[in-house]
Amino acid sequence: MKKYLYIYKATLVENLNYITNILLGFINFFVMMFVFLNLWEYIYSDNTQVINGYTMQQMIWYVLITEVLWFGSRNKILTQEISQDIKTGNIAYNINKPYNYVLYIVSKHLGEITIKLIMFIMVGIIIGVSFVGPIQNFNIMNVPFILLTVIFGVIINSILRIAISIISFWIEDSTPFHWVYDKMILVIGTLFPIEMFPEFIRPIIKCTPIFVVTYGPAKLIIDFSMKSFMNIFIAQILYLVISISIVSILYNKGVKKLNVNGG
């Protein structure tokens, strides 16, 4: 475990040199948030209107939090580097090193996103407070529980993305599968809380990664209850176990299939 912690720390320190790049990346985030602010302001006729249990303030905070999680944890390592390693055969140099390739990728990814995610959270808070004011009834005592679900959400998202990238062992390019996952999280998971969907779809959405990656943490931030926390946390543990199993099976099968020409 020590070596993975070292990889995490080394990547984290390396990324401190690229703060300017992260700051410039905020342009996109600001624009998306601006579009959503305008959209929801148009949909809510006035500030007091409640749609499916959400006030405009809660709705904007919900979108803000999910977008922060989305933008803050995006990383090309998971979507492109693994596929490239497999496609180019570079993975041959990684799998014979004294570490597990998947854990190496996870450590490197977490090292890369830590600073970015913290910065996005800070900027998200500033945007939220200045545009719609602080979250009503937010209790600072709930932060440790919320933080736990945020961290678990980020890890589950990373593992699911690795599972998708590993498909490259079978078909050369896994990017189209990432699009589908991206859109599922983006369209269903970040723009609307589950309550906005028709009742018959809600149980299905609760079984998808959306519930544990974006909806869960965001819901706890805007409307915390111990019951919701327990539901979300148990679902996250289940998801974690299932996703790790899927990655292990796919990776072990894929590596056996690997055929690299020397060069």
Next chain:
Amino acid sequence: MLMEVKNQIKVMFLSLKYNIMRQMTNKVTFITNIVFMILNNASFIIQWIILFSLKNEIGGYTIKEVILLWGMAASVFGLSRILFNKAFELSELIINGKLDTFLVQPKNVFLSVISSETKISAIGDLIYGYICLLLYGITIKNVILFTFFTAIGAVILTSFVSIMGSLSFWIVKGDIIADSLSNIMINFATYPGNIFKGIVKILLYTIIPVGVSNYMTVDIILNFNLVNFFYIVIFAIVILLLAFYIFNRGLKRYSSSNLMNSRI
């Protein structure tokens, strides 16, 4: 002059043909890229169904007009990426000194660079655009206007991203700025223009011309307006000339990195 333009267009289409043929060597990847891009775009229909269940109209549009707007955005983006994908990566080429191979060719450098790659998934975007048109309602007038504005929109989008990319001749972190500004254009393209107000609306019709390439073109398909029609065409010509001018001005500042690469 005319022969030169004709030659250049011929080279451009030859480049497109070979780009596609190269990508077709792996048929599974080729087809999955196109099919999944269509599915990827189609997923946004869910977003709009939910939004329209909350409010009957958004920015004066019903779901039918939004589908047309989406179709226009997808086909403009698709055509631009099919013909001129490298315009979206111009910054990277400039920063890493990868323009050398194009400088020695006896053709226009700008056109040779931007047409040197095709994004295969963009074929899916273009097909999706026409599927949206089919859903909106297909008539001869709609097909002609839609196709014409797809081409015009692609010229505007390509010129805009090329200008942003060319900034890297002068700005060190130009690639991130170019990427962000190009994404702005794409992000705004799929939302009705009327939800934006004030200074932002002015920006969307001038500096970030998504208003001209998407909102105005869709409005013309909905309600034909000759003045706006000519405004769009003139705007496209002006921004295209500006893209050539800025790239050529910047090219004088270009310095090679002596990177050895070849075009296969």
